[in-house]
Amino acid sequence: MSDDPTPVLRAEGLVKTHHGEGAPAHAVRGVDLRVRPGEFVAVTGPSGAGKSTLLHLLGGLQRPDSGSIWLDGECADGWREARWAVERRKRIGIVFQFFNLVSDLSVADNVELPALLAGVPPKRARAERADLLAELGLEGKERSMPGELSGEQQRVALARALVNRPPLLLADEPAGSLDSKGTREVMRLLTRFHQRGQTIVLVTHDARLASAADRVISFFDGRIADDAALDGGAPPRRAGASGVLELRD
């Protein structure tokens, strides 16, 4: 395995326990993970399995009780909040279920903000924003406020997450609050960015969304229960897709 490229993301022995009221909740119980450059990994599992906590650990939004994380081979163990905040602008883009757009900033400002915060000159931030909004079919929506958009908020959130061209995109239930059509749209967009080489780690309970990935991790009770590459090459042995679609005689 030594000739593998440096993983974009690597985790060893991650553990996180939530101490709230009542018994401690073991959200993540010893997770090892490597994500190679250009890989699209989906983490699926029932709600409460700890998959969102895992994603938060990977994005530095929460600190593990034990275990280590490496970004591009660089160990993040000693990083404080300020350093993680910088990395979340530069190396990691995050999309959340409820978009988390700034409601009193326009679409354009929402997307440009992380670029400006990362020290990108305003002119370039504008250019990047224009490119991404065009790419995501949001031309003409620059001056809209997030509240005026319906199904398009997730596209704005995606543009915001990608404006600094982060090597890693983390997505936490990005279609969680969308209907079936919205889910398909998110799927299409993630697939498109993946095809251009974007590394993605996606957390979702939706198997349709997960099937856009080329590797699916099943997460149960804080642990990886299965880690499967979806080949997408040879069709499944017997019935497979055509069997599911077949009309009965």
Added chain:
Amino acid sequence: MRLPLLALLARGPAHGYELKQDLELLLGSAYPQPNVGQIYVTLGRLEKSGLIEGEDVEQSGRPNKKVYHLTDAGREALHAWFEETEDEPRVRDEFFMKLALAPQTGLADQIALINRQRRQYLNTMRHLSKLAAAENRDNRIAHLLIEGAMLHLQADLDWLERCQEELEELE
């Protein structure tokens, strides 16, 4: 394929190859392409049972083609078809039997069974996603067909998840 062919003939007479093309156009590339031989055989059976009638039409320089039209009995059969509801898709599940019986045999591990089955479903789901991406965006019927298949698979995957949650607790 009997009733779909009857339904296509409800619009007016047609020959076998036309019917094949109409089905393909309607259902899109996602649907397994009907085999033309199978269509001719089915048309023969429908004619034998009096639901359609065929008429030979001469073609210059080529063999005659047979044009079929719906009979009154055929129209009746179609009415009955539309009138009836269909069985639920999952009345029997071989996988469930494996899961139920595995512990008693000592030959297979339930969680391993679930993981393997999940991989297959996920791979099928991926194929369906690819079919959906390749299908003409305007063909609504084809997209609904694929979406229906995906939702069924989603339900199966949800159920596997439930099995895993329950059975892991016992371990």
